[in-house]
Amino acid sequence: MLKSLIEPFRYRRPGAAMEAAAEGQTAGDKGKRKPRAKNTSRTLKQMWSYLIAYKRKLAAVIFMVMLSSGFSLLGPYLAGTAIDHFLMNRGSGFVVFLIGMAVVYALHSITMWLQNIWMISISQKTVYLMRVQLFEHLHRLPIPYFSKRQHGELMSRVTNDIENVSSSLNSSVIQVFSSALLLIGTVSVMLSLSPLLTLLTFLVVPLMLFGMKWITKQTGRLFKAQQRNLGDLNGYIEETLSGQRIVKAFSQEQTVISAFKERNERIRISGFWAQAISGFIPKLMNALNNLSFAIIAGIGAIFVLNDSITVGVIVIFAEYSRQFTRPLNDLANQWNTLLSAVAGAERVFDVLAEEEERKDEGAARELAEVKGSVVFDKVMFAYEERAATISDVSFHAAPGETIALVGPTGAGKTTLIQLLCRFYDPSSGSIMIDGHDSRTIKRENLRSHMAFVLQDPFLFEGTIRENIRYGKLDATDADVEEAARLANAHSFIVRLKDGYSSILRPDGSGISQGQKQLLAIARAILANPSILVLDEATSSIDTVTEIKIQEALQRLMQGRTSFVIAHRLNTIKQADQIVVLQDGAIIEKGSHVQLLERKGFYSSLVKGQLNNGLCEVSESATK
Ligand code: ADP
Numbered sequence: 001m002l003k004s005l006i007e008p009f010r011y012r013r014p015g016a017a018m019e020a021a022a023e024g025q026t027a028g029d030k031g032k033r034k035p036r037a038k039n040t041s042r043t044l045k046q047m048w049s050y051l052i053a054y055k056r057k058l059a060a061v062i063f064m065v066m067l068s069s070g071f072s073l074l075g076p077y078l079a080g081t082a083i084d085h086f087l088m089n090r091g092s093g094f095v096v097f098l099i100g101m102a103v104v105y106a107l108h109s110i111t112m113w114l115q116n117i118w119m120i121s122i123s124q125k126t127v128y129l130m131r132v133q134l135f136e137h138l139h140r141l142p143i144p145y146f147s148k149r150q151h152g153e154l155m156s157r158v159t160n161d162i163e164n165v166s167s168s169l170n171s172s173v174i175q176v177f178s179s180a181l182l183l184i185g186t187v188s189v190m191l192s193l194s195p196l197l198t199l200l201t202f203l204v205v206p207l208m209l210f211g212m213k214w215i216t217k218q219t220g221r222l223f224k225a226q227q228r229n230l231g232d233l234n235g236y237i238e239e240t241l242s243g244q245r246i247v248k249a250f251s252q253e254q255t256v257i258s259a260f261k262e263r264n265e266r267i268r269i270s271g272f273w274a275q276a277i278s279g280f281i282p283k284l285m286n287a288l289n290n291l292s293f294a295i296i297a298g299i300g301a302i303f304v305l306n307d308s309i310t311v312g313v314i315v316i317f318a319e320y321s322r323q324f325t326r327p328l329n330d331l332a333n334q335w336n337t338l339l340s341a342v343a344g345a346e347r348v349f350d351v352l353a354e355e356e357e358r359k360d361e362g363a364a365r366e367l368a369e370v371k372g373s374v375v376f377d378k379v380m381f382a383y384e385e386r387a388a389t390i391s392d393v394s395f396h397a398a399p400g401e402t403i404a405l406v407g408p409t410g411a412g413k414t415t416l417i418q419l420l421c422r423f424y425d426p427s428s429g430s431i432m433i434d435g436h437d438s439r440t441i442k443r444e445n446l447r448s449h450m451a452f453v454l455q456d457p458f459l460f461e462g463t464i465r466e467n468i469r470y471g472k473l474d475a476t477d478a479d480v481e482e483a484a485r486l487a488n489a490h491s492f493i494v495r496l497k498d499g500y501s502s503i504l505r506p507d508g509s510g511i512s513q514g515q516k517q518l519l520a521i522a523r524a525i526l527a528n529p530s531i532l533v534l535d536e537a538t539s540s541i542d543t544v545t546e547i548k549i550q551e552a553l554q555r556l557m558q559g560r561t562s563f564v565i566a567h568r569l570n571t572i573k574q575a576d577q578i579v580v581l582q583d584g585a586i587i588e589k590g591s592h593v594q595l596l597e598r599k600g601f602y603s604s605l606v607k608g609q610l611n612n613g614l615c616e617v618s619e620s621a622t623k
Contacts, residue, residue: 043342060118067107069185071105079101079315127165145354151242168337189320200299204292208285215281232266278333367433370433373397374433375394376396376416380392381427404578405581413565417535421533453535459504465501467504468489468522475526483525517541531562532562534563535564535565572592573592578591
């Protein structure tokens with residue numbers, strides 16, 4: 001049930017981005033926390049804690065990396081030695097060297113292939129686990145977490161960021177490790193062959209290091225910006241697509257498109273610079289490589305003439321100098337990919353580190369049965385960083401009573417309901433259910449005694465039968481049908497081509513708003529709760545369906561404590577108590593007749609035909 005509530009209670013409604021854009025503010029700016037200082041070492045440690053689960057395979061990968069690095073060192077060495085051998089012995093034994101080299105290169109390929117396959121398997125298992133953990137965790141996070149964030153941005157973490165981690169685990173980790181090994185190996189062999197020539201070859205190293213450091217610093221920043229911009233764009237697309245109706249209804253297509261273009265442009269710019277600058281790395285390396293090659297060839301020739309080294313050593317050096325700059329080059333390239341993966345992983349770990357919905361206290365009780373007495377006792381509540389939203393609210397609903405919550409938009413009606421079902425807890429005061437403080441009742445148990453019929457009911461992609469059964473998962477087909485009959489939904493369902501097996505689209509389109517309400521009522525009837533929350537639809541529904549809804553609701557509300565966020569005078573009139581809210585406080589309460597006699601706010605609302613825009617009661621409903 002909880003899942004179904006998240007969507008309707010979201011504070012950021014679809015289309016908010018459009019309005020924000022109109023105010024010259026981006027949706028991303030609005031809902032985003034300040035970027036936190038990046039903690040690479042902590043993130044790496046966390047990633048390591050995942051990888052360690054596959055330590056045997058990882059050890060095998062490391063072993064293969066060592067072997068392949070050894071083979072790639074051996075190849076040029078054999079080539080150089082073969083040349084010397086050939087020059088000295090006039091060709092004899094040359095074939096043996098050739099065969100040796102072929103074997104070495106073949107082994108090199110095999111070890112490379114094995115390390116790749118094994119690492120891919122480790123990385124796929126790791127990201128599989130991360131995805132599951134992240135998804136499960138998202139479903140355990142408290143509602144306030146979602147109300148502060150765009151859905152698309154969160155989706156981007158589950159998909160893009162994790163994909164980034166996966167691809168860099170596949171290749172970058174191996175690359176970085178083998179590059180480091182190759183570097184050490186190459187330098188050691190070079191030093192053992194000719195320390196002087198090695199030193200001369202290394203003349204270009206400071207230039208390389210300096211250039212690489214500068215480039216990686218720039219690209220790291222740019223890649224991070226690109227990822228952030230991509231997340232922002234995803235969020236915006238999701239928001240505008242789900243708010244399509246509102247966008248169209250307010251003819252805001254152009255505003256939305258230009259806000260999209262702005263975000264797209266930001267990605268283009270950061271993407272251009274990130275790739276342009278990182279693409280510069282190989283060019284720089286190549287130039288410096290050629291420089292070191294020239295040094296080896298020129299100075300090496302002099303050494304050969306002096307007889308201090310052989311021609312074979314020059315060949316080995318020339319090859320190694322290439323091998324030596326390649327790992328540096330790879331390190332620089334892969335370092336970037338690693339950085340962007342670490343940034344992605346950090347965003348994933350950030351979500352995982354978010355505190356879950358507070359565990360029910362140890363003493364949390366489960367109520368087997370709820371009669372439906374609800375008492376709000378001096379309830380105060382404030383959303384984070386805001387002044388009190390609800391102040392000193394007290395009222396008592398006896399079992400079976402209907403309470404109409406009335407008041408201007410923003411008065412706190414929805415907030416009261418969210419407190420009732422413990423999406424939030426009061427900052428002071430208490431809410432008692434059958435005499436028990438709601439904070440001592442397990443959330444899940446409390447919510448199992450409640451059902452919700454909201455303005456825009458949550459319907460998922462599945463059959464009508466499954467959608468109704470969402471109210472009680474073990475209900476039989478006969479129970480489902482019975483509930484649908486009581487909800488006046490049966491007749492329209494059987495008229496559909498596939499009846500109860502008709503598939504609803506994810507957004508519930510394909511059936512009318514009124515029919516959606518009837519399904520929500522059927523679902524609530526099936527759930528058979530003691531406490532009912534009803535958010536009356538403001539949109540006008542055709543008269544026939546409206547009558548059906550009213551009739552079904554009467555049946556549903558019978559014998560249950562019902563809280564109705566009411567918009568129609570008829571509903572309000574029939575309520576046992578009307579609670580009139582303004583700015584989070586109760587300004588009047590009583591029955592319709594009592595409140596009219598008081599000649600206060602409520603009576604002026606009703607008399608003034610509620611057309612001063614202060615109340616959500618629709619005019620047509622007052623006739
Ligand atoms: P109503 O349902 O009567 O229209 P709400 O309970 O939705 O009113 O809102 C009461 C006040 O609390 C409003 O000022 C609204 O802006 C604010 N509010 C609602 N939800 C949130 C939230 N998640 N975070 C911060 N403020 C909120």
